[in-house]
Amino acid sequence: MNTISHNEIKKIRSLQQKKFRDESGLFVVEGEKMVQEALSSEYRIEAIYRRDEIGEDAMKRISSMSTPSPVLAVLRKPESIYATEDKYSSLFGKNGLYLGLDAVRDPGNLGTILRIADWFGIDSVFASSDTVDVFNPKTVQSTMGAIFRVRIHYVDLPLLSRHFLDTGGRVYGTFLDGENMYSKDLSTGKDCHTMIVVGNESEGISEEMDRLVSDRLYIPPYPQDVTGSESLNVAIATAVTVSEFRRRLL
Numbered sequence: 001m002n003t004i005s006h007n008e009i010k011k012i013r014s015l016q017q018k019k020f021r022d023e024s025g026l027f028v029v030e031g032e033k034m035v036q037e038a039l040s041s042e043y044r045i046e047a048i049y050r051r052d053e054i055g056e057d058a059m060k061r062i063s064s065m066s067t068p069s070p071v072l073a074v075l076r077k078p079e080s081i082y083a084t085e086d087k088y089s090s091l092f093g094k095n096g097l098y099l100g101l102d103a104v105r106d107p108g109n110l111g112t113i114l115r116i117a118d119w120f121g122i123d124s125v126f127a128s129s130d131t132v133d134v135f136n137p138k139t140v141q142s143t144m145g146a147i148f149r150v151r152i153h154y155v156d157l158p159l160l161s162r163h164f165l166d167t168g169g170r171v172y173g174t175f176l177d178g179e180n181m182y183s184k185d186l187s188t189g190k191d192c193h194t195m196i197v198v199g200n201e202s203e204g205i206s207e208e209m210d211r212l213v214s215d216r217l218y219i220p221p222y223p224q225d226v227t228g229s230e231s232l233n234v235a236i237a238t239a240v241t242v243s244e245f246r247r248r249l250l
Contacts, residue, residue, distance in 0.1 A: 002053045004062070012049075012062040012074060018133045025077050027135035031069040037145035044076040064137040077135060083153040088163045091124060091153055092193050097245060100157055100171070100197035101127040102209050104234060109201065110134060111142025112235040118146035120242045125150055126195070128157040161195065161212040169193040171214045173205050174237055178216035181241065186248045196245065198238050217241065 014020035015028050026046060029038050038045060051059040051070045059068045083091060092098055099117055104110050110132050117125050132139060134152050143150075161171045170192055197213060199205035205213070219232060219240050232240070 004049065004054045004058050009058065009061050012072075015074070016064050016137055018136070021077070021133065021135050026074055027077055027140065028064070028072060028074055028137060029140055030063060030065055030072045030137075031141070032071055034141065034145060035071050035073045037148045038073055038075055041148035043078065043148060046074045046076055048073045065141075081134070081152065081154060083155050085156065085159060088155065088160050089167075091126070091155075091160075092164070092169075092195075094193055096124070096193045097122055097242075097249070098193070098195045099125045099238065099242070100161065100195045100209075101125065101131045102157055102197055102205050103128055103130045103200040103203070104198065105130075105132050106201055106234075107132050107136045107138035108142045109233070109235045110136075111139040111144075111146075113198075113238050114139075114143045114146040114150050114152065116235065116239045116242060117150045118143075120246050122242065123149075123151060125152045126155050126157060126160055127152055129154055157197070158208050158212050161197070161209065164193060164195050165212065165214060167193070169195065171195050171197060171212060172217055172241075173197045173209065173213035173215070174199070174241060175205065175210075175216045175218060176231065178218035180220050181217045181244055182220065184215070184217065186245060194245070196238075196241055198234050198241075201234050 012028065015026055021027050029035060035048065049062065049072045051068065062072060063069065099113065099122055101113065114125065134147065140147055164171050172194065197205060197209060219237060
């Protein structure tokens with residue numbers, strides 16, 4: 001049986017905290033499927049630890065899961081994750097559909113949104129600096145591998161939105177006082193790049209981003225005249241909105 005040092009265990013455990021992920025540039029994935037996805041991706045793998053090699057006790061000590069998986073890998077974060085303004089114009093192309101995340105704070109919601117983007121063929125997601133860290137262990141696991149296929153960039157979201165608008169793009173936002181999404185014309189033109197912005201779980205889209213949204217959308221309940229839930233979970237709202245855009249624009 002291979003041994004794992006106390007310092008290795010300490011370092012891997014520290015990666016459960018954003019501070020140490022940022023300092024080291026590393027993060028962790030767990031599970032056979034996730035590690036296999038990582039091996040097939042362009043991500044750089046620093047180390048792989050298997051339960052049958054290091055032992056049950058050691059795996060429990062390095063895992064962030066209540067029931068440790070058989071395998072865990074330490075990966076290097078891509079440098080392109082944090083984009084500066086001079087790179088913004090290269091992050092999107094004509095006739096592309098993108099997601100903008102305005103202060104999405106729940107790790108599970110972010111992971112689910114990346115799975116939604118992966119399912120509906122959105123290859124780039126833009127997140128505000130106060131959106132939860134995509135390398136949070138809960139986020140990584142909830143992506144179910146989508147983190148390796150969908151590019152996420154942390155940006156100044158209002159500034160990126162101005163780039164979209166200044167280059168002929170459209171910025172859609174989801175609001176409780178927006179226009180019925182199902183009756184609105186969503187056609188944007190052949191060469192129009194489109195970003196759908198979703199907001200914080202409790203506060204919605206920020207005032208600053210509100211001013212930069214070109215089209216305000218609302219997902220109506222059914223039936224519309226019956227009082228029910230106050231709003232949709234942000235990940236569910238994202239899925240409903242993106243599905244409608246894909247249905248119309250295919």
